[in-house]
Every structure is written in C-alpha cells, then in structure tokens.
Amino acid sequence: MRVAGSLLGAQTTRFEQVDPLLPAAAPPPQGHVLTAALPRGDRVAGVLTNSVFEPGSATALWSALALWEMHPLVGAAGGAGMAALLREWARLQARTAAGPDSACLLTWPSRDAEAAQPLLAHGFTPLTSLAVRRFRAGAPVRRAPQAGVTTRLATAADLETVLALELAELAYSALVGAAVVRPDAERVKRATVTRHLDQGDPMWLAERDGVPVGLAHCRLMDVTADSLSGTRLRPGRWGYVNCVSVTGEARGAGVGSELMAVAHHELHRRGATGTFLYYNPPNPLASVFWARQGYRPLWTSWELRPASALR
Template sequence: MPQVQTAESVLAAHRDRLRPVDRMIPEADALPEPGEGDELLEVDGAQGLLTHTRVDADALEAVLGPLDRWELTPRVSGPDEMAALLTRWQQCMRSHPERPGADSMAAVEWPSRDVAMTRVLRAFGFVPEFVMIGRVKGTGLVPESSRVHVRRATPEDSEAVFELQMVETRFDAAVSGAVERATTEALLREEITASFKRDEPLIWVAEYEGGIVGMHRGEDPSEPQQAWLATKIVATPVAHLVCQAVKEGYRGLGIGTSLANHVHAELDAMGIGASVGYHAMFNPISTPFWHRHGWRPYWNRWMRTPAV
C-alpha cells in the first residue's frame, strides 16, 4: 500500500495545481483540526475534512436543501487523487453509524475553472447545483432603461422587499435543490426586518410606473460573519450580494439591468473591491444575466442527493 503523503506536501501540491487555474482565488489554508462530528479523510496525495451536520428544519438555513448534510473540504494534488478521496468519502458514509438516509446531501466546493475535475465529480454522481460568481470593481456597465428609478430601500419598503425575496426563493426552489419549508416565510421576514435596523443596509428597490417591482439585497462586508469571503476571492473588501429579484410580468423590461448598474456603481464608489453571490447553476435567467453584467464563475458547489 502506498504511503500517505504528509499534510504539508499535499497542501503544497494542491496550491501548485490551482495557482495557474485561477489567480483570483486565494491560496488554500491548511485544513483545520477536526472538531466534534468532523473526520479527517486521507489517501495518497489527498486529504479532506468531512463535516457532518443536521440542520434544524425550522432554521432559515433549511431552505438550502436536505437537512442531513455531509460536506467535504478537499486538498488534492490532481484528478486521480480526488477520485481516490471521493471513494474514501463514500466508504466512510456507507459505514458511518449515522449513515445518510433519503433526506441527505453530500457537497463539495471546487474552483469553477478547474475543468479537469468536472469528469471526476460527475463520475461520482455530483451535480454543480450552485455557482459562486463575482464581479471586480470597475467592470463596465451595460445600457439601461431610463424608465426605471432605483434607490436605497427604507424601512417602509420592508414588505415589498420581503415579497420580492419570496419570489426569488420560490424560483430557486423550482430550478435547484432549495426547499421552501413551513417556516421560510416567517424567518425571511424576520431577517429582512433585522436588516433594516442596521445603518444604511445594502438594499435597493426599483420603481417602475409608480410601483416597486424589483429589489437587490446584500450584506455589509464589515459584519464578522462575512469573514469567509476572504477564502473565495483575492480582492478586498468583498460584498456578499444575497438576492436580486424582479416581479413576474415585469421581466425583460430592463428593470434588472437598472438595478444591477445602480448597485455596481454605488459599490464601486464605496471602494468595494469585488462583489460575490451564489445562484442556481440551472437558473435560466441568472446565468446569462449576470455574465452579461461582467460577473464570472469562481466556485462550483457540487452536490449529490441523497448523500449515498
């Protein structure tokens, strides 16, 4: 049996492999020590931290998919080593005392531009369910309609913002593994209400013919919970844009473009180095829209449901 390489040599090979693939992605850190419920998986040329969590069905996070979640953070030197690590991961889940059931998922994020891994992940039944896209400061704007008025939202717009958030949530559920649950509406309403209590929240609305028909919502880069963004893109500071939605019946009128242009210009003026966000890979609206506005893929979130 070949000797398993050291964590240091695997990390060095992992970095060497990905550095030329996408220079806008930060170099990977060493894997953290496994915590409670975690497990370190090792094969020759690869290591991965397996995290197993069960999400409360009444939590807002439950909208993102199955409640029993098995997530792998890999460090690998190449496609063959990734295949060996995925095999080890699958064996681990099959023999685990809490073996995944029907309401489960396996997930791994990997740089979008490393296309050599696509065949490997697909061979193990993974689908690129979501993609993290990003736009760097100074990217050009596209022509827009003069009939749309975009402004920062106020607390008085809270209900309109909530209704548009539900439009986006239900659309995501139709084109991805997202799930609208019994508590989703109440939790999203609570989250949006809390957002409006912050100073100058990153929320914009689009008005067309006298009514609010679109909105764009982001999260403040200074919030402590946004620290994970530093592991995704080298530009700083980074704004996490959560949602853009336009009411059905008003799409195709330039409302989304006016929203995006306004938000992009305002974030550039604020000195935001890059904006990132996730959308469902199979969303037929998001992919062409955001790419036309200068966003591009950085990370694919590969998922398999059920996990085994």
C-alpha cells in the same frame, strides 16, 4: 494529518495556475480524515464534516438539514486525486445512515475542469456557483436610467414589498438549485430581512410607474485572509449581492440590469473593489443574466441529495 502541509502548499500552487483570482488553499476544518493512495504511491487526503441544521434556521432554506461536506487536499494530483478521494468517500458514506433530507457537498474551483469528470461520475451536480466581478480602474459608468423605471433604497416601511420579492426568488431558486421552500420560510425570511434593514444594508427597489418590480439586496464585506470568507475570496472590501428578484411580468425588460447598474455604481462608491454572488448554474435565467453583468464563476459547489445516493 502529516501529509496536510505538503498537500496544502501544492494545492495553493495548483490554484494559482487554475485561476489567479483564487485565494491560497485553506487548511481544512476539524473532522473525519480520509486518505487515498494513487497508482504511483502518492497520497491525497480530505476532511469530512457533518452538520445538522435546525428547522426554522436561515441555513435550512438553502441546505438539506443533514449535510456531509468534503474538504479535499489533493495537492497537484488534479482529477486523479479527486477520483481517488471520492472513491474513499463513497465507501464510507455507504456505511453511514442518512435520511431523505440530507446531502453530500464539495466546493471546488470552477476552472479546475479535471475535477468535474470524477464528480459527475459519482453523481454530483453543480448546483451553486460563487461568481465574481472585479471593478476596473475608476468607478463603473452610471448609464442613463431606463425610461419609466426608478430605483431607490428600501426603508423599514418597505418590509412587506422586500419580503414578497425575496420569497418569489426563493421559490424560483428551489426549482433550479439548492434552495428549499420550507413551511416556515416566510417567518424566517421576515426575520432576516428585518435584521438587514435595521442594520442599514443597501437594498435597492426598482419601480415602474410607482409599482415595485424588482429588488437588489446587497451588503459590504471586509474580507481578511484569516476570516471564513477569506477561504473563498482574496482580501479586500467586497460588495455582496445577496438577492436579486424581478417580478414575473417585468422580466426581460431590463429591470434587473438597471438595478445592477445602480448597485455596482453605489457599491464601488462605498469602497468595494469587486462584487460577488451565488447563483445556480441550472437556472436558465441567472446563468445567462449574470454573465452579461460581467460575473464569472470562481467556486462551484457540487451537491448530491440525498447523501445515501453517493456512488
């Protein structure tokens, strides 16, 4: 793609202006190339990829089985460039067969507000945000534990407890985000939780009077500039907050905050300089909770289901 080099450099400059925590704009993957002309003759481009996920895979729990994803290169064109590219995508998608279990997806910096209007106009919804929290100098202060609540690392003996809490989080997320509760969800989650327990990923359980009431499933990641995660995060050691779940009867009592106070302290102690997670902006619990924990959106994934609804 001849225009890719200049657009990529201009896009990196725009990213720097929009949000200083963004990494440099990444080259798009291989796929179907779309280009669009702007009124002054400038051109923007994008690469469209199509993925098909097998039923029974972990990905199928948070994605439609057929996914069309656009990787834009709009340079410095901002909202006008995004609008032109989306018009071309809509024309192409109208000629593409897509079943009910399908989606169109585009991930873009959360603070680039100019892109929001054309995405909304074409029917996209901001379903998922990647949010970040950077640690300031020194370890996060470990506050006094909440009365009656204790936290501990989960072990293999806690598999059923962890599984139940993760399935509860999946069910709630499916109401307000991109998650899908599929018939084999328990089997898929059981295999995933077992693997993470076996490899020693930190999972903190909160207990009240000895009864489990919450979970924070985390892990450490070393992000490099040439890795897939490096297209979303600046290089460094990051703590990933994979799943936080609090039982319905314990919500609103500070259990989640207690879990995250422990997780932030311990992840920093293990070398993380920041943490990140994914949450659903339409989620009335998560959208408030994570802001209070110091997280703010870095990337937003705009989604439309089914893919045939792109206009």
